[in-house]
Amino acid sequence: MPPASILIVDDDPNNFDVIEALLDAQGYQLHYVSTGAAAIAALDTLEPDLVLLDVMMPGLDGFEVCHRIRSSCTWATLPVIMVTALSEKQDLARCFSAGANDFISKPINRLELIARVQSMLLLREQYRQLETFNTQLEAKVRERTAQLQAIIAQDALTQLPSRAALIQTLSELLQAKSSAFAVIHLDCDQFKLINGSFGYTLSNQLLKAIAARLQQLIPSDGLLACLGGNEFCILLRQTSDLERIESLIQTILDSFKTPFTVSGLDLFVTACLGIVLGHSNYVCPEQLLQDAGIAMYRAKQQGTGSYQFFDPQMHQTMVHRLALENDLKLALDRQEFVVHYQPIVHLKTLKIAGLEALVRWQHPSRGLVAPGEFIPLMETTGLVVPVGLLILKQACQQLYRWQQQGWTHLIMSVNLSVRQFACPTLLDDIDQILATTGINPACLKLEITESAIMDNAETAIGLVEALRSRQIQISIDDFGTGYSSLGYLHRFMVNDLKIDRSFTSQIQILTSKYKVVDTIIALGQQLGLTVTAEGIETQPQLARLQQLNCELGQGYLFSKPLPAADIETRFLNGKDSPIMLVA
Numbered sequence: 001m002p003p004a005s006i007l008i009v010d011d012d013p014n015n016f017d018v019i020e021a022l023l024d025a026q027g028y029q030l031h032y033v034s035t036g037a038a039a040i041a042a043l044d045t046l047e048p049d050l051v052l053l054d055v056m057m058p059g060l061d062g063f064e065v066c067h068r069i070r071s072s073c074t075w076a077t078l079p080v081i082m083v084t085a086l087s088e089k090q091d092l093a094r095c096f097s098a099g100a101n102d103f104i105s106k107p108i109n110r111l112e113l114i115a116r117v118q119s120m121l122l123l124r125e126q127y128r129q130l131e132t133f134n135t136q137l138e139a140k141v142r143e144r145t146a147q148l149q150a151i152i153a154q155d156a157l158t159q160l161p162s163r164a165a166l167i168q169t170l171s172e173l174l175q176a177k178s179s180a181f182a183v184i185h186l187d188c189d190q191f192k193l194i195n196g197s198f199g200y201t202l203s204n205q206l207l208k209a210i211a212a213r214l215q216q217l218i219p220s221d222g223l224l225a226c227l228g229g230n231e232f233c234i235l236l237r238q239t240s241d242l243e244r245i246e247s248l249i250q251t252i253l254d255s256f257k258t259p260f261t262v263s264g265l266d267l268f269v270t271a272c273l274g275i276v277l278g279h280s281n282y283v284c285p286e287q288l289l290q291d292a293g294i295a296m297y298r299a300k301q302q303g304t305g306s307y308q309f310f311d312p313q314m315h316q317t318m319v320h321r322l323a324l325e326n327d328l329k330l331a332l333d334r335q336e337f338v339v340h341y342q343p344i345v346h347l348k349t350l351k352i353a354g355l356e357a358l359v360r361w362q363h364p365s366r367g368l369v370a371p372g373e374f375i376p377l378m379e380t381t382g383l384v385v386p387v388g389l390l391i392l393k394q395a396c397q398q399l400y401r402w403q404q405q406g407w408t409h410l411i412m413s414v415n416l417s418v419r420q421f422a423c424p425t426l427l428d429d430i431d432q433i434l435a436t437t438g439i440n441p442a443c444l445k446l447e448i449t450e451s452a453i454m455d456n457a458e459t460a461i462g463l464v465e466a467l468r469s470r471q472i473q474i475s476i477d478d479f480g481t482g483y484s485s486l487g488y489l490h491r492f493m494v495n496d497l498k499i500d501r502s503f504t505s506q507i508q509i510l511t512s513k514y515k516v517v518d519t520i521i522a523l524g525q526q527l528g529l530t531v532t533a534e535g536i537e538t539q540p541q542l543a544r545l546q547q548l549n550c551e552l553g554q555g556y557l558f559s560k561p562l563p564a565a566d567i568e569t570r571f572l573n574g575k576d577s578p579i580m581l582v583a
């Protein structure tokens, strides 16, 4: 270590000689200046560790010099000992308020001087250590921040730029006022299914393979980012050329036609894409990603392997959808869902055979809303599960009341959506409703669609069997509009086929659908199933169905769906007589 350097500032050179003599044996490097101005000027060249500063000097006095040292960025922590002949308490207080660390009175005592100098040099050393520590700490923080930024900028699984990195790039583009770019949001279809069937390890390998394949297709002005999960985003920096964008999209979609080989398995994946074009209206990158996401969502609604360009109308639809979703959640709490009942009639006798429970939403401002407007949304959000249970319970309670009134033969049909059918607690929930309402399960008929069955056929077989073992009847609703795969009918113990309204309505018109009704009725008879024709609106339709021996029917010709009280006054008020047809 080099010897400590001490700057002595005194207008009287004799005083320097005195100090020099007193500190002689200590091995310090002593410097001398005779004015305050010279002292300030010498700091940067001499870089002292301590200043011994005379108070009374012409020009800048000791107080002023000390004050300036304290105000300087570089020397603010440099220890200063005031050397003074003043002894009044307020003079010493002035020394400290000017920023001195210590003082020593003239005439100077050797031992005192040495002790005070040593103590101040120790302080200097501690400052130095603290500064070194601070510098190291700052460097560490900088290094760590850079590491974290690198982690944030990269997707851990695919090693692609992350959402944060993409947002940064998009910000730069927007700041540069560029609008000749396109953002493409790609989402792999039904990835949850892959996750559920093959587990996360294989799904992660698949995502890596997808990333690698996409990377090969990205042009030189493109950037492929991973938004997390099974979502990717492609930024094309220099294009607003629709043809070029569409050609890239087609290439991407085509590339998905080749399976991804992962762990020896060939996996087919499809993807949907949403595209948003750069526009001067965009100010923040999140907005671009949001719109690309909305377009992608639209593409999803069109089916797997689709793509859509964003248009502002989609935004409106999305806002409307979100508002509806919110309203629906509140509707459940506010008990705004009510059940209407539509009679199902024996076509031979025109006597009432049962009723179909159909949900309605009693909206505070819009009035009665039909299920077509909200069931599809409830299906995607999952709200159809609790609402469906509520309807099932209300319908069973109502059936119990009618049975108590003597209508013991009535069958109550209740719709079960795909989501409800896939709900793992379905059987328990139904058992509980049967137990609390006390109805005869044989009087309950559940209507499911072909897609509910085919979405997960193996589970569906077990479920249908479990329901049938409870004597509950099963009907296939909208028969013929779904998979139309007749093969499954042998495997499911269903009781009834419901002919969709779109076929019934064609009965009088000689189209190919005309024959569908005949065929379904014949098929039902062959398999020993009852057939219910839905949507009977006219006498000729009824006559034809009767001629074909279709057993049951439902439609506006008999009655529209009505509240329970109206059903009672119109159909359950006397003896079991044929239903009067609506003219």
Ligand code: C2E
Binding pocket: 342, 357, 358, 359, 370, 371, 372, 375, 384, 388, 391, 415, 416, 417, 447, 477, 478, 501, 534, 535, 536, 537, 554, 555, 556, 557, 561
């Ligand atoms: P769905 O189960 O096929 O019900 C028959 C639909 O056809 C009902 O429409 C009914 O009002 C209508 N309909 C019946 N006869 C005629 C007719 O002669 N002419 C015309 N034009 N229409 C007729 P709604 O009540 O609007 O229900 C539509 C769909 O919503 C139902 O089709 C069913 O899939 C679903 N849905 C209704 N209620 C529920 C429910 O509580 N749970 C579930 N999961 N879905 C329900």
Ligand code: MG
Binding pocket: 356, 415, 447, 477
């Ligand atoms: Mg139905």
Ligand code: MG
Binding pocket: 477, 478, 498, 500, 501, 534
């Ligand atoms: Mg139907």
